[in-house]
Amino acid sequence: MKRFFSGWSLIRLYTILVYVFLFAPIVAVIILSFNPEQFGSFPMKGFSFRWYVKLAQNDSILHAFKNSMILGSLTALLVTTIGVPAAMAFVRYEFPGKNALNTLLLTPIMIPEVVLGVALLLFIRWLQQPKSFLLLLIGHVVITLPYVLLVVQARLVGIRREYEEAAMTLGANAFHTFREVTLPLLMPAILAGMLFAFTISFDDVTATLFWATAHNQTVPVKIFGMLRNSISPEINALGTVMIALTVSVPLLAGYLSRRFSRGGS
Amino acid sequence: MxxxxxxxxxxxxxxxxxVFLLLVIPVCFIVVYSFWLRAPTGADIPAFQFxxxxxxxxxxxxxxxxLRTIRVSLETVALCLVMGYIPAYFFYRSExxxxAALLLLIMLPFWISFIIRTLSWINILGDTGLFNHAxxxxxxxxxxxxLLYNEGAVLLGLIQYLLPFMILxxxxxxxxxxxxLLEAARSLGCTEWQAFREVTLPLSLPGVSAGCLLVFVLTAGTYLPPMILGGPGNDMIANLIFKRVIGTLDWPFGSAISVILLGLLCVIIYTYNRYLGISQIFKSFQGN
Known part of the structure; x- marks a missing residue:
């Protein structure tokens, strides 16, 4: 028993080291963003918000931020509008070719984003359309669709059919049943899907680099451009803002949903 | 209903x-384009030639x-497996x-932009980074x-990106x-190690193989870590596509390289699905 115990502490130590490996670089980004020095790296020479102030005064970065926010929000809206009905079809109905179609809709996960980027760009070029915001939007919808499907399907499985059937028996028509029963039950799944889509869109760089133009930059594309010179405290500051945004929103949402569900039961 | x-x-x-309009048709376009010619003027000429x-x-x-892409992908798979199995086992057995909080932490990197996770290594490995400074x-x-601009740095970036997929x-x-099952094995006289080797390990293999496939596919199609953390000799096939399409605007050749990458992945995924089944892959995403 004693030997097992020591084995277990080794396992625990190993796990802690893996966590350090995963998070040390990210923590370094956050710490260094507060370094006031021009070529801010270790050692820290004080603590200042200098680079955050500089970010807030940089018009092209603010523009990229606005662009990313609008793009992420529209992607989230659009992809849940088409994805939630599809998820319902897969969970609630039996029809021929169901498995094949489910696999088809999940394939974007397995296709490298580089190929996706080239393919869509080539298609747009063939249609003689310029790179535009619309290209970014439809591209992000394709990238996020499989993730939204998976998340929404997983939640849908847990919602029981009986509630809808009860409403129907009590005289509600299909539309009423959906609005009054199914939709409220579905809301957490829809919100989870939207949140997921927003962060994927907001963070994406691999495919977006193919589709973005100088006028239609997102924040990650902007960071990529800034990296061309070298890493700077300004990049670290911008990275920290992005981390704060894309990490805190889902954490907050998870916390709120847990609180509400606890209050409800 | x-x-x-x-x-x-x-x-x-x-x-x-x-999906048809924005994925299936565009991918077919790549295949068609890969047979086209590129005129010296830079125009693309429809043709059917190899x-x-x-x-x-x-x-x-x-x-x-x-070959380097395949080798680096295999190295990443092996390292992710070595670094990822034990933490996954820890979550499983730990009381x-x-x-829940520890698992959430493992998923946290999914919410952080790939480019930030990649460039964060410059702060650690750079000439004035944490490591050299210390x-x-x-x-x-x-x-x-x-320490930067070599294959080791590229591998670190890749592992940091892909390890959560393997662990999950x-x-x-x-x-x-x-x-x-474990208790049965123990009560029948197995040692802890034997119970692990004879029961837990074999039963966890579906997850191991799913994780390996996912890590391989994602590594083979990525260009960011070699571009940011690698040197001139560390380019992978996705970097080549990026350079041909964005850099020299050689669409037909870029398309052909894309088809070759897609072909490689199709062979691997098809073989995997034939013998092991693909559905396990998607389970880990639903946990989120």
Missing amino acids: QEKPWKPWALLAPSITA GNYQKFFADFFYPGIL TRHK LMRIGIISEPLG NVYVSLEGIDKN
């Missing part, structure tokens, strides 16, 4: 249309990059109250070591194992 057979199709129509593929396999330069402070070295896949598979 069962009496309306058209209903699921109506619900599916928007998604299927989107020149782009011949160019790829003409000498050792491009196949070398293809700590903070298990070593010079202690006095082990007087000049910074060149293995964990989902471990979590599905009936713990009574």
